[in-house]
Amino acid sequence: MRMIVCTTINEARAQLAKRRLDAPEVAIGLVPTMGYLHEGHASLMRRAKEECGYTVLSVFVNPLQFGPNEDFDRYPRSAEQDIALAEACGIDLLFMPTVSEMYPVKPLTSVIIDSVTDRLCGASRPGHFDGVGIVVCKLFHIIEPHRAYFGMKDAQQIAVVKRMVDDLNMPVEIVPCDTVREDDGLAKSSRNVYLNEQERQQAVVLSKSLQAAEHWLREPGMTAERLAGMVRKTIEEAPLAVIDYVELLTYPDLSPVEAQALLPNYPDTLIIALAVKFGGTRLIDNRLFIPLGGVQYV
């Protein structure tokens, strides 16, 4: 069956309603994206395809999750390539609304998630997760998926969305998926296209420092403060890197870990998360440390 492309909410709903009436037992999987699709998105689509009888991809660059001085206008877009990749991945319905379709008037409603948004990108990008909250809410209400697939590169986003879903009893399962990386370890991101050759080469320091952290964490006597310091120092060795944050927190609560806490055999799942600028490009990455016998992800 050929992929259907819908640009309006009513069209998408009509397609889904028909599908639900014909096959009420079929699970609907949603992969929400901002487009400019890469191998990371493709892996989410393939996972959705494996687990759901009907798969929906949304492509929408959401202005509300960009700050006034961020890259909304220059965020890369590639509708034609996105359509081709979605179709190649076997997506059933591609939802690509315009900004005025999603926000015909300024919303008076805000969906605000506290506490898990206090740190990391929530602190560096004020208002970012309010924008994520409302757009994910809207997409879930338009598509009504049984499962929604998100990449762990945006680990805080998953923690925030999961908390919103739990608090509001949204009837959707959030499925976190592994980060997909370039051969040298750099996490795939639509923003990687901004990097010049030198920046691209040096950006490998992010995944390298996280990989090293995995070993350092197991060293006897290693503390939270020392580990974050070692990661920071590793990154600073790349001359073009400007650190926004490097933090070690619990996951998915994203509470701070006491500076002197001993990390080997720490009882909770931890995340080391970082945001680093190379020139005008802000990249994020993270690594999860799951205690033995612990529960994966959220």
Add this chain to the structure above:
Amino acid sequence: MRMIVCTTINEARAQLAKRRLDAPEVAIGLVPTMGYLHEGHASLMRRAKEECGYTVLSVFVNPLQFGPNEDFDRYPRSAEQDIALAEACGIDLLFMPTVSEMYPVKPLTSVIIDSVTDRLCGASRPGHFDGVGIVVCKLFHIIEPHRAYFGMKDAQQIAVVKRMVDDLNMPVEIVPCDTVREDDGLAKSSRNVYLNEQERQQAVVLSKSLQAAEHWLREPGMTAERLAGMVRKTIEEAPLAVIDYVELLTYPDLSPVEAQALLPNYPDTLIIALAVKFGGTRLIDNRLFIPLGGVQYV
């Protein structure tokens, strides 16, 4: 078919999932209430029953929509009578969760609706509509109704919920229903039970003043300021009445009307809304004025 009573979210969802799978074309109607059901609720249930193949009544006294000095603890409850009335009205599923079922932990997520909550009960009861926002969101996600029925006595609540539904693209139609009144005109309310005999007699002034306002509004030269003043004066004639607010606003935007605006032939739908205390009991009522050729309600 006998009515099913569910106290947990999982039970209610299992019932609804079964129903949806068996009869995906059947419309589900929800009547969300705080219980202590009266004839006003019964009229909502009957309307839902007329329009939907499967009807759900929720009974939940939501602590989050009560202020710290409000009547949450003493709010009247009557589970057995509620069950009997729901069954008599032909409700299919009665959802009666406990507070800990609805809020197993303190939610980090808030659903905040601006502007339409600035006045009337939004101003008198700080936080009230934040509580309404989250609980209605939760109930809509648990029940997933096609239509939800609300009484126009809570006209601001309807405006707020409708705006939330529109802003968040919630797949539910909000159906406003006429206020049901006692023989002497007093709007039915679970809180009427608090009134002593004298208060109950004097409370009739609320509906009387709104009825009079309907005539005054048509008087040549009548202004917004004068009309509100006349309603206030009428209410003050009842010795036990203590006015919280009397306001004339547009509906459903709830924007102020200029004091000197001429009301006969005013182009927008207007609402005169009031909240008045009799002893410890705060009662609300309102009347809508729809211009000729105008659109009813929201």
